[in-house]
Amino acid sequence: MTEEKRIVLRNADLINPKKIEDYMQAGGYQGLEKARLMSRSDLIAEIKKSNLRGRGGAAFNCGLKWSFVPTDAPVSYVVCNFDEGEPGTYKDRIIVQKDPQSLLEGMAICGHAVNSKQGYIYCRGEYPYVVELLNLAIDQARGKGLLGDFDIEVRMGGGAYVCGEETALIESIEGHRGEPRFKPPFPGVAGLWAQPTVVNNVETFANLPSIVLNGPEWFAAIGAPNYPGTKVLTLTGDVANRVSIEVPTTATLREIIYDFGGGIKEGKKFKAVQVGGTSGGFIPESLLDTPIDFDSMRGIGATLGTGAVFVMDETRDIVDITTRIAKFFEHESCGKCNPCREGTFRAYEIMKKINNGKAVAQDIENLTILSQVMEKACLCGLGQAAPAPILTTLKHFYPEYQARLQIH
Amino acid sequence: MITLTINGKEVHTPKGSTILEACQQNGIPIPTLCYDPDLRLAGSCRMCLVEIKGRPLYAASCVTPAENGIVVETESPGIVAARKVILELLSARHKFNCQVCEKNGDCKFQDYCYQYGIKESRFIYGEATNYGINDPNPFIERDYNKCIMCTRCVRACEEITAARAINVENRGHHAKISTAFDGNLADSSCLFCGQCVMVCPTGALTSKVSAGLGRAYEVDKVLTTCSYCGTGCTLELNVKNNRVVGVTSNRTATGSPVNKGALCVKGRFGWDFINSPDRLTTPLIKENGQFREAGWDEALDLVAKRLGEVKNEFGPDSMAVFTSARVTNEENYVAQKFTRAVLGTNNVDHCARL
Numbered sequence: 127m128t129e130e131k132r133i134v135l136r137n138a139d140l141i142n143p144k145k146i147e148d149y150m151q152a153g154g155y156q157g158l159e160k161a162r163l164m165s166r167s168d169l170i171a172e173i174k175k176s177n178l179r180g181r182g183g184a185a186f187n188c189g190l191k192w193s194f195v196p197t198d199a200p201v202s203y204v205v206c207n208f209d210e211g212e213p214g215t216y217k218d219r220i221i222v223q224k225d226p227q228s229l230l231e232g233m234a235i236c237g238h239a240v241n242s243k244q245g246y247i248y249c250r251g252e253y254p255y256v257v258e259l260l261n262l263a264i265d266q267a268r269g270k271g272l273l274g275d276f277d278i279e280v281r282m283g284g285g286a287y288v289c290g291e292e293t294a295l296i297e298s299i300e301g302h303r304g305e306p307r308f309k310p311p312f313p314g315v316a317g318l319w320a321q322p323t324v325v326n327n328v329e330t331f332a333n334l335p336s337i338v339l340n341g342p343e344w345f346a347a348i349g350a351p352n353y354p355g356t357k358v359l360t361l362t363g364d365v366a367n368r369v370s371i372e373v374p375t376t377a378t379l380r381e382i383i384y385d386f387g388g389g390i391k392e393g394k395k396f397k398a399v400q401v402g403g404t405s406g407g408f409i410p411e412s413l414l415d416t417p418i419d420f421d422s423m424r425g426i427g428a429t430l431g432t433g434a435v436f437v438m439d440e441t442r443d444i445v446d447i448t449t450r451i452a453k454f455f456e457h458e459s460c461g462k463c464n465p466c467r468e469g470t471f472r473a474y475e476i477m478k479k480i481n482n483g484k485a486v487a488q489d490i491e492n493l494t495i496l497s498q499v500m501e502k503a504c505l506c507g508l509g510q511a512a513p514a515p516i517l518t519t520l521k522h523f524y525p526e527y528q529a530r531l532q533i534h
Numbered sequence: 535m536i537t538l539t540i541n542g543k544e545v546h547t548p549k550g551s552t553i554l555e556a557c558q559q560n561g562i563p564i565p566t567l568c569y570d571p572d573l574r575l576a577g578s579c580r581m582c583l584v585e586i587k588g589r590p591l592y593a594a595s596c597v598t599p600a601e602n603g604i605v606v607e608t609e610s611p612g613i614v615a616a617r618k619v620i621l622e623l624l625s626a627r628h629k630f631n632c633q634v635c636e637k638n639g640d641c642k643f644q645d646y647c648y649q650y651g652i653k654e655s656r657f658i659y660g661e662a663t664n665y666g667i668n669d670p671n672p673f674i675e676r677d678y679n680k681c682i683m684c685t686r687c688v689r690a691c692e693e694i695t696a697a698r699a700i701n702v703e704n705r706g707h708h709a710k711i712s713t714a715f716d717g718n719l720a721d722s723s724c725l726f727c728g729q730c731v732m733v734c735p736t737g738a739l740t741s742k743v744s745a746g747l748g749r750a751y752e753v754d755k756v757l758t759t760c761s762y763c764g765t766g767c768t769l770e771l772n773v774k775n776n777r778v779v780g781v782t783s784n785r786t787a788t789g790s791p792v793n794k795g796a797l798c799v800k801g802r803f804g805w806d807f808i809n810s811p812d813r814l815t816t817p818l819i820k821e822n823g824q825f826r827e828a829g830w831d832e833a834l835d836l837v838a839k840r841l842g843e844v845k846n847e848f849g850p851d852s853m854a855v856f857t858s859a860r861v862t863n864e865e866n867y868v869a870q871k872f873t874r875a876v877l878g879t880n881n882v883d884h885c886a887r888l
Contacts, residue, residue: 308577308594457705460705460709463577464580465619465623467683467707468623468707470706470707472659475659495615495619495656502592502612503592503620505577505580
C-alpha cells in the first residue's frame with residue numbers, strides 16, 4: 127500500500143505557521159541560503175534536473191520555464207498563482223495555512239534564479255483570512271532580512287475563475303478586466319507590465335526549498351520518473367474520508383480513493399471520479415488503477431490538473447452533474463473568444479435540454495461537435511478544458527445520456 | 535526571411551511576420567473578424583484559425599508567428615469544421631435582417647456565412663440576445679443584436695480616437711459593448727467620430743445620417759478632401775444618383791495619407807448640408823434691408839469699392855480681418871497678406887488663437 131510522503135506539507139501541523147522561528151528551527155530558509163551560493167544558471171540547471179513539473183495543472187517543466195527569462199532583463203517578476211478557483215480544490219490553501227514560509231522561501235529561490243526583485247502572490251478572493259496570515263509571514267521574513275532584496279506583495283483576486291489562467295491573472299494584477307492574453311509572447315518573455323515574469327503555482331514553489339536542499343537527484347527519484355515528487359490531493363464527494371493528502375505520484379486512483387479516502391461512504395458502490403477540478407475528465411471504475419502522474423492521466427483522457435479528486439457513488443446522476451458543470455463554465459467564461467463565450471452558453475443550454483428529458487440524438491451530436499471544436503479552437507485553457515467533462519461522460523457514461531433522450 | 539509550408543506550398547515571409555501576414559503576402563485567403571491591421575491584436579474571434587502540423591491546438595494565425603519549417607493548413611477539414619461551428623455560434627446570437635440592414639453586401643459576417651454555407655445554426659437553443667436599440671443620438675445606430683463581439687470598436691475608440699467611451703461589460707455570453715454604466719453615448723466621453731462605425735465588420739454600428747439612403751454596392755465612392763478644416767483629411771463621398779448619401783473612410787496609406795481613414799464627427803456625419811436648400815450658392819447683396827442674388831464680379835467689385843471708401847475716410851486701422859481654421863494654411867497666409875499689403879493694417883487675427 128502506498129503511504130503518504132510529505133515534501134510540501136513536511137511542516138504541516140508540526141510548526142506554528144504564525145511563527146517564523148518554528149519554520150527556521152525545522153530547517154527553513156536553508157534551501158534559499160544554499161540557492162544563493164549558486165549561480166543563476168546552476169540553480170536553473172538543478173531545478174531542471176529535478177524534473178519538477180508545474181503543480182497548477184499544465185505540468186510544464188519548472189526549470190525550463192525559468193530559463194525563458196532573458197538573462198539580461200533589467201526587471202523581472204515572480205508571480206505565485208494562488209487563485210485556486212477549481213471547485214473542490216483547496217490544496218494551496220492547506221499548504222499556505224499550514225506553512226506559509228515554505229511558499230515565500232520557494233518564491234525567493236525563484237527570484238534568485240531569474241534575478242527578480244519583486245514577487246506577487248495572487249490570492250483567491252474568497253481567502254481573505256489567508257491574506258492576513260501571508261502578510262504576517264512576509265513581515266516576519268522581511269523583518270529577519272531573510273528575503274534580502276527580494277520583496278513580496280499579496281494581491282487579492284475578485285472571484286473570477288478565469289484569473290487562475292496565468293495571463294488573465296497578470297491582466298488582473300495590472301488592474302484590467304480578467305481576460306487571457308494570446309501566447310506567444312509567453313509570460314517568461316513579456317508578462318506582468320510587459321516584463322519577463324515567472325508564474326508558478328503555490329505547490330510548485332513550496333517544493334523548491336526541499337529540492338534545493340536535498341538535491342535534484344533526491345527529488346527525481348521520488349514518484350513517477352516523468353512527473354517526479356509528490357502531489358497534494360483533496361478528496362471530496364462520496365468518499366468516507368474527505369481529506370487532503372500528499373502522496374508520491376506513483377499512487378493510483380484506486381489507492382487514493384480506497385486506502386486514503388476509506389472507500390465509498392455508506393457502503394455504496396463507486397460510479398465515477400473526476401480528477402483535476404471542474405475541468406477534469408470523468409474516470410470510470412475500469413481505469414482506477416491508473417497512477418495519478420500527469421502523463422498517465424493524460425493517457426486516459428483525463429488531467430491531473432489541480433489534484434482535486436471528486437468521487438461519485440452509484441446513486442449520482444452523471445447527466446445532472448455534467449449539466450451543473452456546464453452551468454459553471456457558462457458563468458465563468460470571460461467572453462473574450464467566440465468559441466468559449468458562445469460555446470459554453472450553448473453547451474449549457476443543450477445539457478439542460480438533455481437533463482430535462484427533452485433532447486433527441488441530434489442534440490447530443492451537436493454537443494459533441496461543439497465540444498470537439500472548443501477543445502482545439504478556444505483562446506485559453508478555460509474554453510479548451512470546459513468540454514472535457516462533457517466528452518468524457520459521453521464516452522464512459524453514454525447509457526445515462528441515452529436514457530434521457532426522447533424516443534422518436 | 536522565414537520559409538514555411540502553407541497548404542503544401544513552400545512560401546517565404548520576412549522574419550517577425552505572423553502566419554496571417556505570410557498568407558496575405560502569398561495570396562492565401564484567411565477569414566478574419568477581430569483582426570484589424572491598425573489596431574492592437576486580439577486573437578479572439580478565432581476565425582483565422584489554422585492547423586500547424588504537430589501542434590495539438592489550432593492556432594489563431596493573426597497572432598501566431600511564422601516560424602521556419604512549420605507546416606500549415608488553412609482549410610483542412612478540422613479547420614473548416616471549426617469555422618463553421620464558430621459562424622453557427624455567432625449566427626445563433628446575430629439578428630439577421632439583411633433585407634433592411636445597412637451593411638448588406640458589405641458585411642464580413644454575411645460573406646463568411648455565404649462562403650462556408652451557413653444556412654442555419656445548429657446551436658439555437660434557449661433565448662436569443664435581445665438588446666434594445668435605443669441610443670438617442672443623431673449619428674450612430676447601435677444594434678447589439680447584430681454584434682459579434684470582435685471588440686474592434688472598443689480598440690478603435692481607445693487607440694485611434696483615445697476617447698475610451700466604450701468597453702466590454704459583463705462576462706461570457708452576457709458580455710456586451712457598453713459605455714460606462716451602460717448609458718447613452720451622448721453622456722459618455724464619445725466624440726461621435728464614428729471610428730467604431732468604420733471598423734465594425736457587421737451592421738451593429740451604422741450611420742444614422744446615411745440610413746436608408748444606399749448600400750455600399752449602390753454608391754460610387756469619390757475620394758476627396760474634407761472641407762471642414764485645414765487638417766485636410768481624406769474621405770470618400772458616397773454618391774448615388776448624383777447625390778451624396780454618406781461618407782466612408784479610405785484607410786489606405788496612399789489614399790488617406792493625412793488621417794488614415796480617421797475622421798471627426800463633422801467629416802463623417804456632417805455632410806447633409808451639401809444638398810440642403812438653405813445652402814448659399816451665389817453671393818447676396820443687401821439693398822434696402824433685402825438680400826438679392828448677385829454675380830461674383832458684381833459682389834467683389836462692391837466689396838473692393840466699399841473697403842476703399844472706408845480706408846480713405848477712417849484710415850486702414852479702422853478695419854480688422856479675422857480668419858478661420860476651416861481654411862488651409864495657404865489661404866490663411868493669403869488673408870494676412872491681403873490685410874497687411876492691401877488694406878494696410880496689422881489688425882489680423884485667427885480663431886485658433888482664441
